[in-house]
Amino acid sequence: MVKSFVMCMFMLGMSVVWAGQVTVRDVLDREVTFDAPAQRVIVGFYPEDYMAIGTEAAYDKVVAMSKYIWEARPANWEMYVKYRPSLQDIPEIGRVDTQTFSVEKTISLNPDVLMLADWQFKGLGTDIERIENAGISVVVVDYNAQTVERHVRSTELIGLITGQEARAAKIAAEYKQTVENISKRLAAANLPQPKVYTEFGASGVQELGFTFGKNMWGAISTMAGGDNISAPFVEWWGRLNPEQVIASNPDVIIITGYETGKGTDSMLMGQGVDTAEARKRLAGYKDRLGWSSISAVQNNRLFGAYHGACRTILDSAMIEFYAKSMYPELFSDLNPQQAYLDFYKKYLPVTPEGTFTLAL
Numbered sequence: 001m002v003k004s005f006v007m008c009m010f011m012l013g014m015s016v017v018w019a020g021q022v023t024v025r026d027v028l029d030r031e032v033t034f035d036a037p038a039q040r041v042i043v044g045f046y047p048e049d050y051m052a053i054g055t056e057a058a059y060d061k062v063v064a065m066s067k068y069i070w071e072a073r074p075a076n077w078e079m080y081v082k083y084r085p086s087l088q089d090i091p092e093i094g095r096v097d098t099q100t101f102s103v104e105k106t107i108s109l110n111p112d113v114l115m116l117a118d119w120q121f122k123g124l125g126t127d128i129e130r131i132e133n134a135g136i137s138v139v140v141v142d143y144n145a146q147t148v149e150r151h152v153r154s155t156e157l158i159g160l161i162t163g164q165e166a167r168a169a170k171i172a173a174e175y176k177q178t179v180e181n182i183s184k185r186l187a188a189a190n191l192p193q194p195k196v197y198t199e200f201g202a203s204g205v206q207e208l209g210f211t212f213g214k215n216m217w218g219a220i221s222t223m224a225g226g227d228n229i230s231a232p233f234v235e236w237w238g239r240l241n242p243e244q245v246i247a248s249n250p251d252v253i254i255i256t257g258y259e260t261g262k263g264t265d266s267m268l269m270g271q272g273v274d275t276a277e278a279r280k281r282l283a284g285y286k287d288r289l290g291w292s293s294i295s296a297v298q299n300n301r302l303f304g305a306y307h308g309a310c311r312t313i314l315d316s317a318m319i320e321f322y323a324k325s326m327y328p329e330l331f332s333d334l335n336p337q338q339a340y341l342d343f344y345k346k347y348l349p350v351t352p353e354g355t356f357t358l359a360l
Contacts, residue, residue: 026140026157027118027150034137037061037163038112042093045069045117046143046154048076049313052347053155053171054162056084061162063109064091066101066120073308075259075271079350096123103127107134113161118142143311146219148179155313171313171347178316179223182323185330186225194326196226197250197296200307201257201267205284208245212237216310217256224322226252246290252326253296255285256307259354269306271354278304278355286360301325304358306340314343321357 023033042064043050050058067090070077081087091109094100096116101124106114114136121128121140128138139161141154152172159168198217200210212218213234221228229248233240257267257278267281282304291297303325309318321336337357344352 022160024139024157024160027142027145027153028121028140030140032137032139034113034139034161036160038161040109040111040113041161042106042109042111042114044093044096044115044120046115046141046158046312048348049143049155050115050158050162051349052313052343053158053168054164055167056349058162058164059084059087059090062090063111064093064106066095067092068095073258073270075273075354076308076352079271079352083350096120101127103130106131107136111136114138115158115161116140117144119144143313143315144215146215146223146311146315148176151175151313167347175313175316179319182224182319182331186323186327189327189330191225191327191330193225193227194251195229195248195295196221196252196254196322196326197229197245197248198254198256201255201281201285201304202261202307204261204263204265204267205288206265208239208242210237211240217254217305220310220315220319221254221322224319224326226322226326242290246294249294250296251299252301252303253285253294254303254305254322254325255282256305256310257281258307267304269304269355269358270308271352273355275355275358278358279360282358282360300360302360304355306354306356309340309356314340317343318357325359 020035021033022036023031026032039061040063041061043062044066047065047070093105094102114131116138118140132138139157141157142150143154155168155172159165198212198221203209211230211234213231213236215236218228218230229250230240255267257269259270259273261268265284268278282302285302286297296302305318305321309315317336317340320334320339324331324334324336340356
């Protein structure tokens with residue numbers, strides 16, 4: 001039994017120090033030592049991934065969270081709270097991006113592990129030293145980068161933190177298999193790459209929203225075989241010049257959305273969103289100034305995706321969605337929305353209902 005445990009740690013790139021204590025290398029290749037499974041954890045980001053990988057029972061050990069990323073998806077958050085009301089009682093530690101993250105509260109809660117996203121870790125700067133000097137182990141994970149390597153490593157790390165190594169290995173293997181299957185088909189077909197543009201549609205039709213370069217939806221579009229028109233102009237995320245979108249003439253346009261937006265023409269997708277309403281919102285983008293000349297609009301190749309299904313281990317379904325949107329004949333057998341729902345059925349205690357992928 002001990003031998004198999006040591007071999008498991010070796011396979012994950014981790015080493016056992018003594019019973020209960022492990023030393024790991026996180027996604028930033030930092031060496032971190034803590035008792036595993038951790039008994040007191042603060043979840044800085046990726047709350048749904050933490051439950052999917054660690055099981056619902058993992059939240060029995062969560063002593064605080066940065067809740068805003070979950071509450072920003074209100075219908076999704078409410079679905080979980082209805083199932084597990086105690087989620088509302090978990091203390092809030094604030095946000096790194098708005099400089100409201102409380103180092104003092106974090107230390108006072110005496111966690112074993114503080115799990116942070118890559119960008120949170122970098123945003124906290126010298127505060128990390130204060131936290132570590134208080135005896136708290138900081139483990140960095142990263143699904144935002146949208147690489148197979150970081151998705152897999154992050155999943156393995158969460159599995160170790162929560163004591164669910166075998167479950168984590170299974171989820172990571174399924175993710176890798178999805179990506180590999182798509183890559184193999186693309187390589188065998190050797191078809192011309194379609195140009196693709198992705199926009200976060202919270203601002204609505206009248207205002208060009210954020211697009212993505214080499215991470216998040218930008219990376220997903222590339223993994224799925226697309227030529228991301230935003231990549232030469234946006235490194236991570238930002239807005240393109242409206243004329244540049246028109247000049248780039250994408251073959252496929254994907255507008256992402258949450259359950260709520262800024263206005264009556266914002267793109268809506270997600271939990272509780274009616275498909276007819278989502279399709280109506282998506283169709284509105286065809287009337288955007290200057291877009292009538294774009295190939296994607298002329299050929300009715302506009303699609304909608306749930307923004308909450310990105311930067312997560314669940315997003316293998318979105319890679320399938322992009323692949324099918326760009327290569328409909330090659331990937332005609334895929335059902336991305338069902339794949340997304342099937343992940344919930346296998347690994348999460350709630351059953352979402354709504355619109356998560358969409359085609360006009």
